Amino acid sequence: MRRITIGAGAGFGVALGLLGATGVARAAAPIRIGVQAPITGTYADEGQGIERAVKLLAAEQNAKGGLLGRKIEVKICDDQGEAAQAAICARQLVNDHVIAVIGSYTSGAALAAQPIYARADVIQTSDGTSNELLKHGYRTWFGNAAPNSAEAKFTAHYLVDVRHFGKIAVLTDHSSFATGLADAVVADVKADHGDVIDKSFINAGSQNFSPVLTKLKAMHPDVLYFSGYYSDGGLIRAQMVQLGMKAAFVGGDANQNVAFAKIAGPAAAGSVIINVPAPADLPYPVAKTFVAAYKAKYGALPPSVFTLTNADGMRAVMQAIAATKSVKPAKLEAYLHGMKSFQGLTGTFAWNAKGERTGSPFVAFEVQKDGSYRILYPAPTAG
Amino acid sequence: MGTFIQQVVNGLTVGGIYALIALGYTMVYGVMRLINFAHGDLCILGAFVGLSLLTGAAGSGHPGAALLLLAFVVSIIAIAVAGVVLERIAYRPLRKADRLAAVVSALGASLMIENGIMLVWGPQVHVFPAGLLPATTWHFAGATISFVQVMIILASLVLMAALYAFVNHTRFGTAIRAAAIDQDAARLMGINVNRVITSVFIIGPGLGAIGGLFIGIYYREAYFTMGWTYGLYAFIAAILGGIGNIPGAMLGGVLLGLFNAFAAGYVSSSWQDAITFGLLIAILLVRPSGLLGERVAEKV
Numbered sequence: 001m002r003r004i005t006i007g008a009g010a011g012f013g014v015a016l017g018l019l020g021a022t023g024v025a026r027a028a029a030p031i032r033i034g035v036q037a038p039i040t041g042t043y044a045d046e047g048q049g050i051e052r053a054v055k056l057l058a059a060e061q062n063a064k065g066g067l068l069g070r071k072i073e074v075k076i077c078d079d080q081g082e083a084a085q086a087a088i089c090a091r092q093l094v095n096d097h098v099i100a101v102i103g104s105y106t107s108g109a110a111l112a113a114q115p116i117y118a119r120a121d122v123i124q125t126s127d128g129t130s131n132e133l134l135k136h137g138y139r140t141w142f143g144n145a146a147p148n149s150a151e152a153k154f155t156a157h158y159l160v161d162v163r164h165f166g167k168i169a170v171l172t173d174h175s176s177f178a179t180g181l182a183d184a185v186v187a188d189v190k191a192d193h194g195d196v197i198d199k200s201f202i203n204a205g206s207q208n209f210s211p212v213l214t215k216l217k218a219m220h221p222d223v224l225y226f227s228g229y230y231s232d233g234g235l236i237r238a239q240m241v242q243l244g245m246k247a248a249f250v251g252g253d254a255n256q257n258v259a260f261a262k263i264a265g266p267a268a269a270g271s272v273i274i275n276v277p278a279p280a281d282l283p284y285p286v287a288k289t290f291v292a293a294y295k296a297k298y299g300a301l302p303p304s305v306f307t308l309t310n311a312d313g314m315r316a317v318m319q320a321i322a323a324t325k326s327v328k329p330a331k332l333e334a335y336l337h338g339m340k341s342f343q344g345l346t347g348t349f350a351w352n353a354k355g356e357r358t359g360s361p362f363v364a365f366e367v368q369k370d371g372s373y374r375i376l377y378p379a380p381t382a383g
Numbered sequence: 384m385g386t387f388i389q390q391v392v393n394g395l396t397v398g399g400i401y402a403l404i405a406l407g408y409t410m411v412y413g414v415m416r417l418i419n420f421a422h423g424d425l426c427i428l429g430a431f432v433g434l435s436l437l438t439g440a441a442g443s444g445h446p447g448a449a450l451l452l453l454a455f456v457v458s459i460i461a462i463a464v465a466g467v468v469l470e471r472i473a474y475r476p477l478r479k480a481d482r483l484a485a486v487v488s489a490l491g492a493s494l495m496i497e498n499g500i501m502l503v504w505g506p507q508v509h510v511f512p513a514g515l516l517p518a519t520t521w522h523f524a525g526a527t528i529s530f531v532q533v534m535i536i537l538a539s540l541v542l543m544a545a546l547y548a549f550v551n552h553t554r555f556g557t558a559i560r561a562a563a564i565d566q567d568a569a570r571l572m573g574i575n576v577n578r579v580i581t582s583v584f585i586i587g588p589g590l591g592a593i594g595g596l597f598i599g600i601y602y603r604e605a606y607f608t609m610g611w612t613y614g615l616y617a618f619i620a621a622i623l624g625g626i627g628n629i630p631g632a633m634l635g636g637v638l639l640g641l642f643n644a645f646a647a648g649y650v651s652s653s654w655q656d657a658i659t660f661g662l663l664i665a666i667l668l669v670r671p672s673g674l675l676g677e678r679v680a681e682k683v
Contacts, residue, residue: 200652200653207598207602208397210393211647211648214648215649217389218385242520259510263510
């Protein structure tokens with residue numbers, strides 16, 4: 001019953017909006033923002049998350065009187081997560097005279113649309129992180145998710161500059177994901193003048209990690225960084241404690257799973273895991289407000305953190321319009337490129353000249369005795 | 384020195400588990416000339432049966448040691464029954480058939496048990512309850528040894544000694560050895576070969592269930608594909624010692640555990656398995672029938 005009421009209410013609102021747009025001549029034309037996202041297909045829940053987030057932000061802003069005295073109007077195009085459809089969407093949204101487009105979810109769809117927006121001078125902000133997206137250096141491109149290398153950079157910064165670990169031992173399994181992350185962390189730790197004393201391997205799933213840990217114990221590391229998966233990570237932590245190793249344990253993002261604490265048992269408490277927090281766990285007050293509003297409106301949590309990075313793209317564009325008092329693409333682009341730091345829902349960040357996000361959404365959190373997480377760094381701040 | 388002793392303890396613990404599982408391969412091979420590829424999966428099935436009992440009884444207020452003992456008894460019985468059923472269904476009808484048919488049947492049985500575990504318990508990682516055994520650890524010369532490790536090493540040694548005594552110093556043990564040498568001759572001497580084979584499928588999987596449960600208690604996790612990993616290691620341990628040879632399986636298991644610990648600890652962790660198995664190939668090149676020789680029964 002409640003559902004129907006809300007649906008009818010929303011329909012009424014849309015009808016009112018249409019009336020307002022056509023009926024009242026003196027009202028200024030709305031500011032149009034596009035959403036290009038996979039509303040259907042494999043990534044439908046992600047695409048719908050982006051659509052819902054952008055509509056929510058627009059509705060909130062309109063309730064406050066819109067921007068520059070004008071209402072925000074959201075135009076949606078479903079790219080189905082496919083390159084061919086993405087190009088069609090891009091032309092359609094350009095023809096609709098949007099000033100900025102939020103999305104798409106996949107790098108491939110963002111890439112196909114990129115030159116069309118660039119030629120039409122329409123701002124494009126997407127969570128795509130493929131290096132291809134940075135190749136042409138389009139002024140209209142603003143990636144809103146952290147690049148793939150950000151986790152390693154954050155990890156190195158945390159180990160060397162925040163915790164001041166002297167001797168760092170790195171452990172990885174043989175998977176391409178874990179070795180890639182481990183190699184990047186080793187390189188970034190060295191760049192931060194940290195001391196990697198050893199990089200060792202385990203066979204994922206072999207369970208027998210005591211031999212390699214015994215070897216590492218004799219080297220007296222201050223911290224053991226493990227880039228592999230939780231099922232091995234929990235066991236490594238347990239065997240470290242069993243062997244009497246004093247080193248701290250820091251794990252990569254694949255260690256975040258409820259099973260980690262269960263497997264490590266009493267040894268889990270105090271382990272640190274580095275990952276992007278899930279939408280519900282984001283520590284920033286703006287994020288908590290947004291997630292609560294999203295849940296209240298749609299009855300579910302955002303499907304992933306990428307819903308929120310795209311929301312950050314929308315928020316940045318709205319801030320640019322308000323700050324420059326303009327909807328001219330050149331002015332907005334200059335403002336977005338020039339921002340020193342933007343308080344996003346997913347942490348503070350800025351954009352470099354290529355439109356790549358600098359400032360990572362990663363946090364280091366500590367596993368508690370009851371298996372829950374407590375964020376250690378960056379310390380949650382107001383803002 | 385502390386590091387060296389620690390590596391020996393590490394190696395002996397997993398080596399003991401490998402040996403317990405390897406005995407199942409070697410006994411079946413000794414009597415039937417068949418590699419029971421489903422053996423590793425039977426062992427892990429034992430771990431899962433024990434896991435269900437332990438998690439079901441967790442928080443019931445009974446002491447951990449008593450629950451554990453019950454888990455071992457139930458798991459041994461369940462897996463011994465499963466072993467006998469496996470032999471009846473998958474191997475007995477093929478006893479006179481081509482050898483290859485039995486091998487394919489064994490591989491099929493392995494997949495069936497593995498996927499059966501997945502269907503019943505699910506594909507995720509399962510965790511054994513904590514605190515069943517005292518968390519006591521002993522330190523000497525810089526090495527740390529836990530209660531669980533001591534228990535596994537001692538229990539493996541006792542079980543292996545008992546099996547050795549049973550096979551070599553009892554009438555039924557003599558019957559097993561006779562059937563291993565020549566089934567037809569054994570039958571002519573009045574030995575019930577079918578009973579011998581059934582007994583082998585009780586003892587091997589029974590010991591395997593103990594090995595599987597040891598894995599669960601030591602690492603506190605179990606997942607359905609584990610049977611393949613441990614089965615492979617134990618099979619190799621059996622080959623290393625000389626397949627069909629009971630003391631050989633024990634020696635092979637312990638040596639494999641030690642090799643693995645020393646390879647990871649002193650040579651290179653990234654080449655751990657390559658070094659272990661390289662060494663194995665080298666040994667087999669010098670002694671093609673394993674360290675203690677294949678089918679020791681012929682020498683009796």
